[in-house]
Amino acid sequence: xxxxxxxxxxxxxxxxxxxxxxxxxxxxxxxxxxxxxxxxxxxxxxxxxxxxxxxxxxxxxxxxxxxxxxxxxxxxxxxxxxxxxxxxxxxxxxxxxxxxxxxxxxxxxxxxxxxxxxxxxxxxxxxxxxxxxxxxxxxxxxxxxxxxxxxxxxxxxxxxxxxxxxxxxxxxxxxxxxxxxxxxxxxxxxxxxxxxxxxxxxxxxxxxxxxxxxxxxxxxxxxxxxxxxxxxxxxxxxxxxxxxxxxxxxxxxxxxxxxxxxxxxxxxxxxxxxxxxxxxxxxxxxxxxxxxxxxxxxxxxxxxxxxxxxxxxxxxxxxxxxxxxxxxxx
Amino acid sequence: xxxxxxxxxxxxxxxxxxxxxxxxxxxxxxxxxxxxxxxxxxxxxxxxxxxxxxxxxxxxxxxxxxxxxxxxxxxxxxxxxxxxxxxxxxxxxxxxxxxxxxxxxxxxxxxxxxxxxxxxxxxxxxxxxxxxxxxxxxxxxxxxxxxxxxxxxxxxxxxxxxxxxxxxxxxxxxxxxxxxxxxxxxxxxxxxxxxxxxxxxxxxxxxxxxxxxxxxxxxxxxxxxxxxxxxxxxxxxxxxxxxxxxxxxxxxxxxxxxxxxxxxxxxxxxxxxxxxxxxxxxxxxxxxxxxxxxxxxxxxxxxxxxxxxxxxxxxxxxxxxxxxxxxxxx
Numbered sequence: 001x002x003x004x005x006x007x008x009x010x011x012x013x014x015x016x017x018x019x020x021x022x023x024x025x026x027x028x029x030x031x032x033x034x035x036x037x038x039x040x041x042x043x044x045x046x047x048x049x050x051x052x053x054x055x056x057x058x059x060x061x062x063x064x065x066x067x068x069x070x071x072x073x074x075x076x077x078x079x080x081x082x083x084x085x086x087x088x089x090x091x092x093x094x095x096x097x098x099x100x101x102x103x104x105x106x107x108x109x110x111x112x113x114x115x116x117x118x119x120x121x122x123x124x125x126x127x128x129x130x131x132x133x134x135x136x137x138x139x140x141x142x143x144x145x146x147x148x149x150x151x152x153x154x155x156x157x158x159x160x161x162x163x164x165x166x167x168x169x170x171x172x173x174x175x176x177x178x179x180x181x182x183x184x185x186x187x188x189x190x191x192x193x194x195x196x197x198x199x200x201x202x203x204x205x206x207x208x209x210x211x212x213x214x215x216x217x218x219x220x221x222x223x224x225x226x227x228x229x230x231x232x233x234x235x236x237x238x239x240x241x242x243x244x245x246x247x248x249x250x251x252x253x254x255x256x257x258x259x260x261x262x263x264x265x266x267x268x269x270x271x272x273x274x275x276x277x278x279x280x281x282x283x284x285x286x287x288x289x290x291x292x293x294x295x296x297x298x299x300x301x302x303x304x305x306x307x308x309x310x311x312x313x314x315x316x317x318x319x320x321x322x323x324x325x326x327x328x329x330x
Numbered sequence: 331x332x333x334x335x336x337x338x339x340x341x342x343x344x345x346x347x348x349x350x351x352x353x354x355x356x357x358x359x360x361x362x363x364x365x366x367x368x369x370x371x372x373x374x375x376x377x378x379x380x381x382x383x384x385x386x387x388x389x390x391x392x393x394x395x396x397x398x399x400x401x402x403x404x405x406x407x408x409x410x411x412x413x414x415x416x417x418x419x420x421x422x423x424x425x426x427x428x429x430x431x432x433x434x435x436x437x438x439x440x441x442x443x444x445x446x447x448x449x450x451x452x453x454x455x456x457x458x459x460x461x462x463x464x465x466x467x468x469x470x471x472x473x474x475x476x477x478x479x480x481x482x483x484x485x486x487x488x489x490x491x492x493x494x495x496x497x498x499x500x501x502x503x504x505x506x507x508x509x510x511x512x513x514x515x516x517x518x519x520x521x522x523x524x525x526x527x528x529x530x531x532x533x534x535x536x537x538x539x540x541x542x543x544x545x546x547x548x549x550x551x552x553x554x555x556x557x558x559x560x561x562x563x564x565x566x567x568x569x570x571x572x573x574x575x576x577x578x579x580x581x582x583x584x585x586x587x588x589x590x591x592x593x594x595x596x597x598x599x600x601x602x603x604x605x606x607x608x609x610x611x612x613x614x615x616x617x618x619x620x621x622x623x624x625x626x627x628x629x630x631x632x633x634x635x636x637x638x639x640x641x642x643x644x645x646x647x648x649x650x651x652x653x654x655x656x657x658x659x660x
Binding site: 003004005006007008011016019020024027028029030031032033039040042043044045046047049051052053054055056058088089092095096097098099100101102103105106109110112113122123125126127128129130131133135137138141144146148191211218223249263268276305327328 | 333334335336337338339340342346348350353354357358359360361362363370372375379381382383384385386387405418421422423424425426427429430431432433435436440441442443446452453454455456457458459460461462464465466467470472474475476478484495503616657658
């Protein structure tokens with residue numbers, strides 16, 4: 001581990017994982033935190049609840065398809081939803097740079113409120129701090145959320161079995177590319193919008209599969225590749241993706257090629273990836289709607305890893321994200 | 331309201347209140363958020379829980395008596411405790427500036443872990459984001475917490491009655507003064523330490539008073555004066571403090587005089603203020619321990635306000651904090 005924090009530590013890939021495991025988990029270790037999943041599962045007087053948090057530092061604050069207010073709400077709703085929990089209430093903590101325009105702040109609060117309303121959840125508590133000019137880049141938001149665990153499901157990497165099917169709820173890589181394009185550094189003439197959206201309805205529909213639903217996640221920072229690598233580390237089997245089945249919009253694919261970035265590593269903010277038992281695959285596809293796809297399967301393997309089979313019959317290893325090709329994407 | 335966010339908006343006083351009411355509450359309005367108390371109270375499948383969040387931007391990150399890691403844990407534990415809730419679990423979101431030393435980060439995580447352990451609660455979920463050099467001042471932490479409501483109590487400003495007694499759990503103004511002195515701008519030779527500590531044991535002891543306990547708060551940003559003004563706004567009666575009974579350490583009082591700041595406006599991070607029925611005053615004092623004091627009473631008044639009676643027989647109006655004499659204190 002290097003001696004100072006680097007941007008790669010915040011990218012959601014290998015360095016992030018190392019920082020979390022070697023420093024935060026090492027210091028804060030407890031049974032609730034230890035699974036390092038999207039939400040901690042705990043019992044409140046016998047009621048099973050999920051608890052999660054995410055900090056948002058996306059730049060710019062407003063981008064095609066969304067803004068930091070909406071993103072911060074959807075991200076936390078989604079972390080609860082993919083943990084098999086029905087969102088009950090959110091909190092939002094704002095760190096604001098002195099001089100930030102109040103009308104922009106109001107627009108972001110409005111956007112957060114609209115997203116919360118769309119997800120059927122309230123922002124129940126908040127806090128606001130102000131730092132001097134130059135001590136923040138406009139605004140940072142940290143949301144937390146509490147949800148009620150769905151008793152129908154038991155989601156865990158350890159429940160994933162060889163033969164299980166990998167599904168994604170729609171086309172990938174839109175959020176990260178939209179944010180990169182919004183920065184204007186690239187001078188590409190593409191109209192890519194962020195996919196920021198709540199996935200609680202899709203997650204709820206999958207929960208109806210009961211124990212045939214093994215595991216869900218929302219592939220944000222580090223993209224589908226990193227999320228599936230985290231799964232593989234916990235389930236002791238390989239995930240084999242079929243590249244041609246992974247939905248990617250043409251303009252997003254073109255932007256990825258121009259940027260030299262694999263869409264598998266680009267953040268999504270309104271998609272979920274799920275693993276289900278083979279006989280539940282058709283029901284899962286129907287539950288997720290017309291944009292969903294089966295993109296791979298789980299295979300027994302001596303050395304668990306994520307593989308991607310190309311349309312030409314070859315296959316490549318898909319490792320976790322290394323470095324930070326897309327800083328401050330969420 | 332001015333057109334941009336100012337430091338006063340983050341100070342916890344009048345401008346903060348206006349920002350929260352006129353902008354955040356206006357946009358995010360819902361019955362859980364509306365009371366604007368330290369924690370939102372909600373029901374999870376019939377189990378009553380409290381939910382709270384606080385962002386921490388204190389400068390410097392380490393100060394006599396504590397650091398941002400400990401402060402962020404104690405602050406959220408305390409917001410739950412004074413809401414009559416037993417802390418169940420916390421979350422912590424870190425926004426870190428690129429280049430931040432990893433050993434300092436580890437020390438702050440260690441400190442947060444120690445504080446959590448002392449309060450009998452786990453940091454169950456976390457998130458880490460990294461921003462470029464210059465886009466943050468070292469590190470910001472936002473904690474959230476969930477707690478189980480104590481069924482013995484029903485705490486609300488509306489339950490406060492004329493004749494009720496005001497207590498504080500110990501001497502005031504230490505945290506704010508310690509942080510100001512730690513900045514070194516003042517060149518005062520005083521050894522004031524922050525009072526950062528969890529108050530959950532004191533709060534729990536007061537909960538044993540049942541419905542004779544009317545209301546509790548931890549007087550942080552804006553100090554005792556601002557906290558009591560917020561109470562008065564919600565209870566339609568006046569609070570009359572007796573200045574000579576308010577515990578202030580001599581060195582803290584001296585620093586306040588040199589700085590020209592009333593200790594009533596200085597942040598505390600390990601104290602609680604409580605209102606109890608008159609016949610419960612002695613039990614409350616015993617429950618809070620030897621540093622506690624009765625500092626005033628609630629009086630019927632046509633124009634509810636906070637008053638402070640001086641040792642010379644006069645009295646003055648104690649308004650909410652205006653402006654920001656002590657920026658980035660928590």
